[in-house]
Amino acid sequence: MNFIEELQWRGMIHDMMPGVEKQLAKEMSSAYVGFDPTADSLHIGHLVGIMMLKHFQDAGHKPIVLLGGATGMIGDPSGKSQERNLLDEKTLRHNEASIKAQMRKFLDFDAKTENSAELVNNYDWMKDFSFLGFIRDVGKHITVNYMMAKDSVKKRLSAESSEGMSFTEFTYQLVQGYDFLHLYKEKNCKLQMGGSDQWGNITTGTEMIRKMEQGEAFAVTCPLIKKADGTKFGKTESGNIWLDPKKTSPYKFYQFWLNASDEDMSNFIKIFSTKGKEEIEALEKEHNEAPHLRTLQKALAEELTVRVHSQEALDMALKATSILFGKSTTEELKSIDEDTLLSVFEGVPQVTISKSDLDKTENITDFLSELTQQVIFPSKGEARKMIKGGGVSINKEKVLDANAPVEISLLQDKYILVQRGKKNYFLVTVG
RNA sequence: GGGGGAAUACCAAAGCGGCCAACUGGGGCGGACUGUAAAUCCGCUGUCUACGACUUCACAGGUUCGAAUCCUGUUUCCCCCA
Numbered sequence: 001m002n003f004i005e006e007l008q009w010r011g012m013i014h015d016m017m018p019g020v021e022k023q024l025a026k027e028m029s030s031a032y033v034g035f036d037p038t039a040d041s042l043h044i045g046h047l048v049g050i051m052m053l054k055h056f057q058d059a060g061h062k063p064i065v066l067l068g069g070a071t072g073m074i075g076d077p078s079g080k081s082q083e084r085n086l087l088d089e090k091t092l093r094h095n096e097a098s099i100k101a102q103m104r105k106f107l108d109f110d111a112k113t114e115n116s117a118e119l120v121n122n123y124d125w126m127k128d129f130s131f132l133g134f135i136r137d138v139g140k141h142i143t144v145n146y147m148m149a150k151d152s153v154k155k156r157l158s159a160e161s162s163e164g165m166s167f168t169e170f171t172y173q174l175v176q177g178y179d180f181l182h183l184y185k186e187k188n189c190k191l192q193m194g195g196s197d198q199w200g201n202i203t204t205g206t207e208m209i210r211k212m213e214q215g216e217a218f219a220v221t222c223p224l225i226k227k228a229d230g231t232k233f234g235k236t237e238s239g240n241i242w243l244d245p246k247k248t249s250p251y252k253f254y255q256f257w258l259n260a261s262d263e264d265m266s267n268f269i270k271i272f273s274t275k276g277k278e279e280i281e282a283l284e285k286e287h288n289e290a291p292h293l294r295t296l297q298k299a300l301a302e303e304l305t306v307r308v309h310s311q312e313a314l315d316m317a318l319k320a321t322s323i324l325f326g327k328s329t330t331e332e333l334k335s336i337d338e339d340t341l342l343s344v345f346e347g348v349p350q351v352t353i354s355k356s357d358l359d360k361t362e363n364i365t366d367f368l369s370e371l372t373q374q375v376i377f378p379s380k381g382e383a384r385k386m387i388k389g390g391g392v393s394i395n396k397e398k399v400l401d402a403n404a405p406v407e408i409s410l411l412q413d414k415y416i417l418v419q420r421g422k423k424n425y426f427l428v429t430v431g
Numbered sequence: 432g433g434g435g436g437a438a439u440a441c442c443a444a445a446g447c448g449g450c451c452a453a454c455u456g457g458g459g460c461g462g463a464c465u466g467u468a469a470a471u472c473c474g475c476u477g478u479c480u481a482c483g484a485c486u487u488c489a490c491a492g493g494u495u496c497g498a499a500u501c502c503u504g505u506u507u508c509c510c511c512c513a
Contacts, residue, residue, distance in 0.1 A: 259467070292466045325467050381479055389475060391461045421461060 001277075003059035007222070009277060010270040012052065014196040014223040017206070023190060023218060024061065028115055031056050031191035031220075032064035032183055034176070034198075036072045037121070038087070040098040041244035044256070045234040047272055048222055052193045053117070054106045054274065062115040064189055065103055067096055069123025071175050089123075096121055102243045105307055118187075122179045138178050141211045142204065147173060150200040173204040180205025184217055196221040225271070228263035243308050249346060250305055250313035251320045257301035258294070258321075262287075265296040273300055320344040324425075330395050338412045345417070345427045351375045352429045358406065365402045368392065368418065376418055376426050386420060393419040 004021050007013045023029055033049040035042070042050070053063035069092045087095070100119050103109070107117035147153060150173060156165040180202070183189035192202045202219040209217040225233040234241055241256045242248040248256075260268055265287075269280055287295040305314040319336065322328055323344060336344075351372045361367050368376050368383040377383035386392050387402040394408055395417050408416055416428040 255467080261468075262466095292468095294466060294468095297466095321467085379479070381481075384481075385475065386461065389461045390463095391475095423467085 003056060003061065004220075006055050006059065007052065007220070010055075011267060012048070012055075012222040012271055014221045015199060016220040017218045019216070020191065020218045020220060023216075024059075028061055029191060030062040030064055030183070030187055030189040031193055032066045032120075032180075032189055033193050034066045034068050034071070034122075034179070035099065037067040037069055037092060037095040037099060038072050039242075040095045041242045041247055042099055042102050043234060043240040043242045043248075045240070046243075048225060049194060050103065050106050051271060051274075052220075052222060056193075057107055057115060057117060058274075060115055063107055063117045064183065064187065065100075065107070065117065065119040066179060066183070067099065067119065067121040067123075068176075068179075069096070069121045070126035071122060071172065071179070092121070092123060098244070102308075105243075120183070122175075122182075125182055126175065126178075134174075134178075138174055138181075138208070141208060142174060142177070146207070147204070150204075152197075152200050173201045176201045177204035177208045180217060181208045181212060184209050184213065184215060190216070191218045191220065193220045193222070195224050197224060225267070228261055245309055245313070249343070250309040251317040251344065253308065254301050254305045254314065254317035254321070257304060258297045260297055260300075262291060262294075262296075265300070269296050269300050273303055275299075275303070316340060316343060328396060330397055333396050333417065334411055341412065341415065345425060348425045348427050349375055350427045350429060352431050355430050358430055361406050363403045363405055364394075364399055367406050372418075372426070372428060376420060391421050 001009075002021070003024055004013070004016070031053070033053055035046055035049065053065065057063045069087070073087065096119075100109070103117070103119065109117045109119070111117070147170070148157070153165070153170065153173075156169070180189075180192050192198075192205060194202060199219065199221050202221070206217045206219060209215045227233050236256065240248070241253060243253075245253075257268075266284060269275075269283065273280065275283075283295055283299055287293070302314060305317055319340060320343075323333060323336070353371055357371055358367070361371050364387070365380050365383045368387075369378070369380045377386065383392070384402045387399050390398060392399045395411060396419070410416060410430055414430050416430065418426040418428060420426065
């Protein structure tokens with residue numbers, strides 16, 4: 001199966017220029033995908049582009065990661081994004097290093113072969129470009145008529161958009177197009193890939209290469225990911241799902257994939273998994289026979305957690321999952337070590353109380369409200385009400401009587417795990 | 432400018448002068464079930480130092496042993512006629 005066939009069955013091709021397959025068959029080729037280095041971490045929205053490069057490298061070609069240090073400052077009108085902030089160079093380099101480290105999980109940058117992956121930053125060749133130089137050498141070759149014909153531009157100029165479009169944004173496609181030209185000249189890169197919204201920007205690049213170098217270059221775009229329920233992919237209530245464990249814990253990362261809906265899953269598995277066709281089809285079959293087991297979700301969640309984080313991180317996530325959602329017991333809770341406990345409940349509201357206060361406390365209700373500084377319940381009334389409704393558990397054991405005395409065995413000699421409802425956890429530290 | 436009507440909890444919407452902390456529906460929060468889903472079913476939903484106490488029905492007064500309910504004024508909103 002060649003690269004294009006591979007992407008095709010995975011549903012990752014939205015559009016491509018004629019002749020791509022011929023080019024790829026002819027020689028080892030280079031292709032690039034652009035990423036914004038606006039943060040020091042990638043998020044899962046970037047994963048599609050990365051996977052394209054991954055498959056490209058697996059097919060024996062050379063993937064190039066282009067960081068838009070320069071273009072990111074301008075703002076792509078395709079996404080009707082706001083004007084961007086200028087990143088200072090120090091931040092840019094920091095982000096670049098972090099992103100490269102994450103890219104390493106997917107792409108091989110150290111291969112001894114000629115198709116080793118490479119990372120470039122367009123800031124490096126754009127920063128010294130003078131305005132005069134740019135409009136003379138680049139702007140001369142592309143007509144405004146051509147630029148205005150792009151959908152992304154038309155939309156901004158039409159009555160629908162109230163904001164108008166700055167000249168800066170208008171020139172975006174030239175700058176991005178120039179990247180392609182630059183890579184074509186410097187690295188013999190003949191293919192740019194990206195989301196389908198990038199089509200217009202990519203073709204500006206191929207146009208430049210045709211006019212200025214009389215060369216031939218190609219574009220391949222993949223469909224933008226759509227979720228079955230219409231909501232945006234990659235976001236949760238708490239924001240983006242980042243690849244950086246400091247921004248999104250491996251546990252949350254794992255949970256994100258595990259929670260994907262069945263309808264989305266048949267697309268996701270093909271896009272985000274490196275598993276082959278047969279294996280995926282077998283998994284799908286298994287999944288359809290017993291949908292409640294969510295075979296696909298588990299398979300993908302595990303694969304990606306290990307790839308992006310590590311096997312240890314996955315083990316931790318699985319353990320956390322079983323504690324939070326499984327029918328785990330007090331015994332199980334006691335069995336895990338302090339580090340695991342703390343990382344599982346990282347981000348959960350915490351309260352510290354003193355041992356003597358705990359001993360003085362008359363009943364459970366007081367403990368849940370006053371003693372814990374109203375963090376768990378704002379008043380005794382609420383605590384009582386919730387206990388009556390069977391909604392409070394301490395160390396995984398349901399509290400039945402609101403007036404019961406406080407007799408709690410501490411986890412690791414200093415923690416108490418309180419659950420309000422099914423999903424709200426509180427960690428009380430007795431110090 | 433003249434006439435009529437309305438105002439109740441997060442929203443909607445009931446409420447013979449005592450049985451009203453106020454029917455019901457939605458939402459929210461819990462519970463059971465389940466696949467950490469959907470559907471379904473059940474409970475809670477003014478506050479609290481809780482078998483009781485306190486503060487509520489636009490606002491301010493009044494009638495009454497007793498007012499969300501009757502009266503007066505104020506404010507806001509809606510409708511109709513100019």
